[in-house]
Amino acid sequence: MAASNGGGGPISAEAAAALGEGIRLVFGRWTALQMAVENQWGGRDSRAKADQFGESIHSWFCRSRGPHYFEDLVDMMYDTISDSFNADFEDNSVEEVAEQLLIIHEECLQSNYSSIEKLRNSHVQGNAVSQSRQIAADDDDSDSSDDDDGASMMEDEAAAAPEEMLVDRPRPSRPAPDADGWTVVPPRHGGRSRGRN
Structure with missing residues (x-):
């Protein structure tokens, strides 16, 4: 060459x-x-x-x-x-x-x-355009599955804990800011169990 x-x-x-x-x-x-x-x-x-x-x-x-x-x-x-x-x-x-x-x-x-x-x-x-349509459909599936993964994970969390969301629990009163204007936020209850499958 x-x-x-x-x-x-x-x-x-x-x-x-x-x-x-x-x-x-x-x-x-x-x-x-x-x-x-x-x-x-x-x-x-x-x-x-x-x-x-x-x-x-x-x-x-x-x-x-x-x-x-x-x-x-x-x-x-x-x-x-x-x-x-x-x-x-x-x-x-x-x-x-x-x-x-x-x-x-x-x-x-x-x-x-x-x-x-x-x-x-x-x-x-x-024909690149018809191939494009096929690939676009495949990409849409994979893209939407990527997007859906995030959405379905949120839906799974919501589905896994519907009682938490639907049951009226007495909400703790909102903490008042201290003298410096800072508010101490209490830890979330039940936050640890979400990580386990």
């Missing part, structure tokens, strides 16, 4: 066009990004923001002199996702996409378009 584009030589028009197509193909299959667009996380112009995102990465590869570092690309992508879609993709997809884009760029510099060809040929098989 040839050396990395450490020199950052100019990219040919053919390679630049192929790189642009490669970026579009990768972005079209990037589930988290397609979810952000479909659900309009970036507002009504989410599609345009995603297109601009791809163009800015294309420009970064084609106009900035190398070397092009993985960390720089990842940082730029996270910043754009945060700014454009008010989101933070925590599924490691940013790193995966960045790695794929760097490989495609490297291949384009060598007039090797095999990765783009593979994407082009396999693009028909997978």
